[in-house]
Amino acid sequence: MLKSSSPIIKSSIIQSIRGFRYLKKELPTVYEGLQPKRNGKPVMEYIHQQMLAQHDPLGTRTKLINRETGLRSGDIIKVTYNDRTEVIGSVLAIKRGNLNLGHNILIRTKLNKVGSEIRIPLFNPNIRNIEILHKPEKYLPRHKLYYIRGTNKDVGDVETFVKKLEAKKHDKK
Amino acid sequence: MFINSINKVIQSNRSRIQIRNAAKITSIHSIPSIKTKPPVVKHTIEERNKRRQLLERPGIFGIKRGMITWFTSEGEQLPATVIEIDSVEVLQHKTEDEFGYNSILLGTIDRFKNLKLGLSTLKIFDKAGTAPKYKIGEFRIRNSLESELPLGTEIKADYFAEGQLIDVKGITKGKGFAGGMKRWGFKGQPATHGVTKTHRKAGGHGGNQDPGRIFPGHKGEGRMGGKNNTKFNIEVLKTDADAGIIIVKGSIPGPRKAILKLQDSLIKYATSKNQIEKEAM
Numbered sequence: 001m002l003k004s005s006s007p008i009i010k011s012s013i014i015q016s017i018r019g020f021r022y023l024k025k026e027l028p029t030v031y032e033g034l035q036p037k038r039n040g041k042p043v044m045e046y047i048h049q050q051m052l053a054q055h056d057p058l059g060t061r062t063k064l065i066n067r068e069t070g071l072r073s074g075d076i077i078k079v080t081y082n083d084r085t086e087v088i089g090s091v092l093a094i095k096r097g098n099l100n101l102g103h104n105i106l107i108r109t110k111l112n113k114v115g116s117e118i119r120i121p122l123f124n125p126n127i128r129n130i131e132i133l134h135k136p137e138k139y140l141p142r143h144k145l146y147y148i149r150g151t152n153k154d155v156g157d158v159e160t161f162v163k164k165l166e167a168k169k170h171d172k173k
Numbered sequence: 174m175f176i177n178s179i180n181k182v183i184q185s186n187r188s189r190i191q192i193r194n195a196a197k198i199t200s201i202h203s204i205p206s207i208k209t210k211p212p213v214v215k216h217t218i219e220e221r222n223k224r225r226q227l228l229e230r231p232g233i234f235g236i237k238r239g240m241i242t243w244f245t246s247e248g249e250q251l252p253a254t255v256i257e258i259d260s261v262e263v264l265q266h267k268t269e270d271e272f273g274y275n276s277i278l279l280g281t282i283d284r285f286k287n288l289k290l291g292l293s294t295l296k297i298f299d300k301a302g303t304a305p306k307y308k309i310g311e312f313r314i315r316n317s318l319e320s321e322l323p324l325g326t327e328i329k330a331d332y333f334a335e336g337q338l339i340d341v342k343g344i345t346k347g348k349g350f351a352g353g354m355k356r357w358g359f360k361g362q363p364a365t366h367g368v369t370k371t372h373r374k375a376g377g378h379g380g381n382q383d384p385g386r387i388f389p390g391h392k393g394e395g396r397m398g399g400k401n402n403t404k405f406n407i408e409v410l411k412t413d414a415d416a417g418i419i420i421v422k423g424s425i426p427g428p429r430k431a432i433l434k435l436q437d438s439l440i441k442y443a444t445s446k447n448q449i450e451k452e453a454m
Contacts, residue, residue, distance in 0.1 A: 028292070028299035033283030034260045034327065037417045043238045043257045047418060055244065100241040126248035 048099045055101060055123045064130060065094060065103055065122065073145050076134040076158055077107065082126050087118060088133070088162060090155045093144040105130075108149075109158045115149065133162050218273050223446040231312030232436025233261050233328050234281040235419065237343070237429055243410055243420065253410055254425050256433065258330040258417045264301045264309065265324070268317045275317045279328070280306030281432065301325045308432050315446065331414040338406045338441055342434040343427035347399035357392045402426040406438050 038046045056062055064070045071077070071091055079087045089107030097103050103122040108115065120127070140153065148154050214220070235256040243253040265278035278297070283304040290305065298305050302325040322328075333339055353359040353375035361373045375394065378387045387393075404425060411420040419435070427433065437443075 028295045030285070030295070031298070031302055031304050033285075033304035034262075037259075037415065043255060043416075043418060044241075046416060047241065047255055047420070051241070097242070099239070101244065102242040121242075121244075121250055123242075123244065124248050124250065125244055125246065 044099045051101055055125065061122050061130070065096060071105070071132070072135075072139060073143055074136055074139045075132055076162060077105070078131045078133055079107070079120055080128045080131075082128050084128075087120075088159050089118065090158055092117065092146065092148075108155050110154075110156055113157075115154065134165060222269070222274060226439065226443040226445050227313055227315040228437055228439070228443050229315055230318065230437070231277045231279065231314050231322075232340075232434050233258065233332055234279060234308060234310065235341075235433045235435050236281070237425060237427055237431045237433055239429055240424070241420070243422070251410075251422055252424065253420050253422055256419045256421060256425075256435070258328075258419060260304075261328045262301065262303045262306070263322050263324055263326050263328070264297050264303065264306070266317060266319045267311070268319070274313060275315065276311045276313045277318065277322065278309060278311055280309045282307035310434065312434075312436070315444075329414040330412045330417050330419050333409050333412060333419065333435070333437075335409055335412055337409045338438040339409060339421070340403055340405050340436050340438055341407055341421070341425050342401065342403045342436075343425060343431055345398045345400055345402045345426045346428050348397035350395065351397035352394045353392065356394060356397045359392075405440060 052059075052062065071094060073091045073093055076088065076090045087107065089109040092106040092108045095102075095104040095106070101123040105120045105122060106117060107120060108117045110116070120130075122130075140148065235258055238255045238257050240252060240254050243251045245251065259282050261279055261281050263277060264280050267274065267276045267278065269275050280298075280303070284307040285305060288305055288307075294309070295305065297309075348355070352373055354361050354373050359375050362368050362371045362376070364372060378391055378393065380387050404423070407425075408422040409419060410422055412418070425433065
């Protein structure tokens with residue numbers, strides 16, 4: 001109990017309430033963080049570069065799907081697989097991926113007067129080579145030519161068309 | 174007592190009362206008694222910890238970064254997700270003697286600004302000798318690993334082996350207020366045949382005049398997504414320790430930049446202490 005005849009103690013209590021109280025405890029120290037990985041490069045860009053180096057070291061496939069200098073729908077291409085089988089057709093559409101290897105080319109031909117389409121994954125390791133055989137002088141409108149199916153603009157038998165072109169070249173020579 | 178007293182009366186008045194050949198009740202004192210063991214109380218925390226299916230080592234934190242296409246050597250095309258492992262460090266050990274269970278406290282992502290942490294949590298980083306972390310979380314383990322994983326050790330992406338099966342925990346994308354067709358896969362109503370204005374409604378909920386209400390917990394429309402979800406037994410395709418990257422087969426719950434919990438497959442690797450004792454016997 002505090003006695004009334006002890007003014008010193010009373011005043012000290014009042015001071016402690018009114019005055020600014022400093023923290024007696026020590027503040028915790030803050031350490032530095034770890035060094036940033038990949039030199040601060042974003043993860044998706046880093047992994048995409050690695051995947052390209054693995055699946056396309058020469059950069060031939062990436063050149064094919066360049067929007068300005070590469071393929072365009074309407075071109076005729078020949079795809080050879082690792083087991084030496086071949087597929088020839090004209091490009092209907094190119095599907096592009098963003099920071100991944102999910103690019104496809106959709107090819108259309110006519111086999112025995114029946115329209116047939118094949119979707120080709122561009123960076124699949126089973127594919128040996130993709131070669132451009134023919135580029136038309138005049139292209140049809142749009143980049144995705146789905147509307148030509150079953151119309152008078154539809155592709156014919158592409159294989160015989162290419163053979164005739166080669167024969168013409170030989171005649172000129 | 175009441176039966177015994179009757180028996181005595183009968184015995185004393187044997188001559189007067191005619192006894193029927195009824196079943197005789199044997200006295201309790203004639204049966205020899207055996208002392209049994211006191212029953213083991215199984216509803217304690219210690220016994221529960223022995224029963225619980227736990228992993229030998231803790232999981233780690235990861236950040237979802239996006240999806241890519243993955244080609245196997247045979248030319249098979251697979252969907253895969255990229256997960257970043259960003260400065261995961263050990264912060265604290267919780268032992269069974271002190272807390273009642275064994276666990277490890279881990280943290281990810283060094284951050285010095287906009288930390289919503291108090292002094293007590295900052296002291297944890299001081300003790301461990303690490304930078305303050307954006308996300309802290311606990312991982313339960315079977316036995317304490319104080320000697321194997323001392324404070325402040327960084328866990329890298331090669332913690333998991335390539336070809337291993339893991340579980341991934343995350344929070345699913347929020348879909349907002351969704352109808353019954355989207356949320357539970359209800360059939361809805363036909364488009365034609367005289368149907369008007371009800372094509373995507375839930376239909377009957379099972380109520381009538383009695384009970385006059387829908388029972389609580391019935392499937393219907395409501396808030397969808399934004400809940401915890403785990404994907405079990407996902408295959409690890411690639412790990413890169415220096416770059417801090419794990420690539421995993423298939424999809425994972427949650428949006429990009431979401432923080433995930435990766436751990437060894439519970440179905441394959443988790444065991445309880447009781448099971449280990451049984452196998453040792």
